[in-house]
Amino acid sequence: MLIISNAVHIPDDEIELSAIRAQGAGGQNVNKVSSAVHLRFDTQASSLPTFYKERLLALRDHRITREGVIIIKAQQYRTQEQNRADALERLIELIKSAVKVEKVRRPTRPTLGSKTRRLESKSKRGTIKAGRGKVDY
Template sequence: MPEFRWSPQPGELEFDAIRASGPGGQNVNKVSNAVHLRFDIRASSLPDGVKARLLGWADQRITSAGVVVIKAQESRSLALNRADAVARLIELVRAAAHVPKARRATKPTYGSQQRRLQGKARRSEVKAGRRRDAD
């Protein structure tokens, strides 16, 4: 199966520069280098099947309105955080594009049935040996 290739259109992504949380001292307190990326699934250019799978996921990054919100704050650079957020969005969409194979129910083989029954018979003998005779 070919790999799913998709890149977001320029108008589909909305970035907000915010202050990062955690340690960092004066830099964290003054500079807005973290990024919130918002991506509306329903209004996107994704195929319908991928949209449906994304909206069906119970992922905390996907709001009830169908908007993916990704926060990136690993780097001290706004540009690197934007690139990280986009890469994480693409990875999320790529995972949703993967269609799991349908499971086909199969019958156990004759040999596996026999092994299972022999194991049950052995266990029964062990337990029967622990019982008292009622004579």
């Protein structure tokens, strides 16, 4: 069972894990051993709350297909167990990032002090640049 939060859990039978051969350099080990892990999680058929499903489908992430299937490929580590743990951790992070509610930004106006400091620095910079001109004798 994969624990997302105190109230939300994903049963193991909803997550499909398969071992595949990793890409890239690694020589004989990479050519013989299936140490990479391919994780598939169907959000539509899962037991996640509808709020979680809607937020996941609204995400613009390349790991989520149009049908709502999350596909994660983990091949960073040499062992299958480490790659499996990495894939599950990345799934948890993706789900948590989808349901995180961003704080609404309220625009503020600059203070009088910040305006005067900005204008003073602009005029100071202007006098420095004006002093670089041609020297008259």
